[in-house]
Amino acid sequence: MSEIVCTECGAELRLDDDVIQNEILPCPDCGVELEVMSLNPFQVALAPEVEEDWGE
């Protein structure tokens, strides 16, 4: 279990050991969505807002 700090509100998030690269995690305090940008060391950033309109 690792801990990171929400980039928006500074709350501490506990990460499961099986978290994966680019996974989106909601901050339990402020609710923003964070993307796991790196596993070693753990780094998160605000997840991009994306609309749905995919290809074939």
Add this chain to the structure above:
Amino acid sequence: MQENSLTVVKVGGGAGIDPSGVCTDVAAWATRGRPVVLVHGASHRANILTKARGLEPRFLTSPSGHRSRYTDPQAREIFVQAAQEANEEIVALLRGLGAVAVGMTGDRVALRAVRKQALRAVVDGRTVVVRDDYSGRITGIDEGSLRSILAAGQVPVIPPLARSTSDGLLNVDGDRAAASVAAALGAESLLIFSNVPGLMRHYPHENSLVSMVDRDQMDQAMSWAQGRMKRKVLSVRQALDAGVRRVVLADARPSHPLVRAIEGEGTWFNA
């Protein structure tokens, strides 16, 4: 449907769809002077080419359940090849049937799109951001070239490819492409053919086929749609919103599918 009004036809590229039935009717219409644009898919061919390279086709599922091909750089290269081969085959088929068909590949690619720089997908129950997908959202149509081809009595044949100024050729959804073309050219009708008879209330029970959907039933139609059909109903809505008077979802597999569709088979959506 009036003989001189434009019809956009989409034939799917899924397994079990032989485009020759659709092409037979398209060629018959075109040689009688009835304007028609043909949009096609390439999914089954892309799967075959992928496996021929010893790879497995990969798909992404969006958080709301839409499933799409994962078009990373290698898959993009394969998809472009599949779309071009499918286009050449359909153009040759139409020419063999007496129509003058023009493949909209290479420099003629008529769709413009922007690549989604980031998608969300659900992988093993976890939502992740995908940044190397080369699928696109259609932003424009080369109306001028399509109108010139139609004015010459020829049939534009459009693959599910769009050009991005910054990212090259992109994989686009064929149904959305057909709806975009129908909207841009002011088509009266859009006919979408696949390997099912139309929209079913209780998929896969074909005896639950919905024959007619009114404009105020679109939300209900969306709730009936399963899997790929959801994207088709979204495309129907897009076309109707843009002024297309009639959209039909119908079966590509029987003989003379276009004739059957305009005589009332399949699911009709009226504006």
